[in-house]
Amino acid sequence: MSKKVLVIGESREGSLRNVTFEAIAAANLVSDGGEVVGVLCGDGDLKGMAQEMVYYGAARVITVSNPELKTYTSDGYAQAVQQVIDDESPEGIIMGHTAIGKDLTPKLASRLESGLISDATEVVVEGGDIVFTRPIYSGKAFEKKKITDGLIFATIRPNNIPSLNRDDSLTGAVSEKEVQISNIRTIIKEVLKKSSDGVDLSEAKVIVAGGRGVKSAEGFEPLEKLAEALGGTVGASRGACDAGYCDYSLQIGQTGKVVTPDLYIACGISGAIQHLAGMSNSKVIVAVNKDPEANIFNVADYGIVGDLFDVIPKLTEEIKQMKVNA
Incomplete structure (x- = not known):
């Protein structure tokens, strides 16, 4: 049965991370011919990145721009994404298993009273069910999981699920949603970047x-x-x-x-x-x-x-x- 699946996009320094495109590919499989809806949070003009999500297979994209979302905080992003979820009532949610994904998705799952399959390395259809494969015991073994009822909520490990080919002929609506964000308990004063140059x-x-x-x-x-x-x-x-x-x-x-x-x-x-x-x-x-x-x-x-x-x-x-x- 076709489903509506949200993909929570992630950007870095004005560009989408590759795992966002991989999440869209996974969401297209989970949706079973349904609608894949991208969600992109930040501050300022997000339309360019939203359009990229369309080119990689999202049917439409919802942008959420707010000064409180300029820098990631679990409080701010959870409030923003929660309001989109409440409006869209999706049957599935997919995000990358990144530092942000590992922090945000458990918070959302708790609010939604939903299960969460984390760090999936493969998504396949078996007998009409969506089956996720994830490593356990530090990668010594793998387990397969499927959700038989309720929200399909999962994070995928980067560089495991191939993204769809980029097609700039694809079209999809990009809409902006206004959200109310309050009671932020974490205030980012300064970001000190320590990372390697070049590829993540x-x-x-x-x-x-x-x-x-x-x-x-x-x-x-x-x-x-x-x-x-x-x-x-x-x-x-x-x-x-x-x-x-x-x-x-x-x-x-x-x-x-x-x-x-x-x-x-x-x-x-x-x-x-x-x-x-x-x-x-x-x-x-x-x-x-x-x-x-x-x-x-x-x-x-x-x-x-x-x-x-x-x-x-x-x-x-x-x-x-x-x-x-x-």
Whole structure:
């Protein structure tokens, strides 16, 4: 039966995050031929980003602009989205499993007295039911869940569900909704940004990650050059972050970011279980380590036993040469 499904969009510095488009693709599957409605909160003119949601498969988009929504707070966004939900009465709600999604959706689920399927990596139709797959036990196993009655409410892990092809011939209404926001208990005075340059880790297609084996902050330089050659970004294990080699914004693992890139190159990373929990679902894993007994080789598709300071520069040069000859 066709359903109306809301997609809560997420933007960063004036651009939609890729997971918003992936959420629209998931919502189109959940809707079963029904209506996919985008919801976009912020301050100022949101029409450009709303139109992008239409190009990626939203039937229409509701924008909510309010000075209280300039910077994310769970109080402000929950009030804004709740008022849209009350007006639209959807059968489903989909959002990305991001820092904001992990904070906002449980609050909304509590208000709606609804269940919530979090961190879904796959959405399929089985026997007429919508089935969500999500990892459990730090990625060691997977469980399948379906909602047989009530609101279908889920967050999806970035970089797992392919977005629909962008089609700028698609049309859909973009409307603006006025909302009342009050009693904000959290006041954002200043935002101090600490993140890696370039591609966002959680949405990167290629990640070159370093562990304690990089030995110093300068040891990340060869990794950065390889990441640049591959059009990717750099990550790190907790060991490298704890040692002060890089900022914690690069940390991948159980206590850091969970990533699922197309290609993950682990350099000087031993393969502690906490790190594997954050990257073991990557599509292709390449490990570079001097220790042939390192645990990282147990999850790697390809392994190179050698000194990363010898291997990585040669690999970078080879990739650059391939691009020249292409």
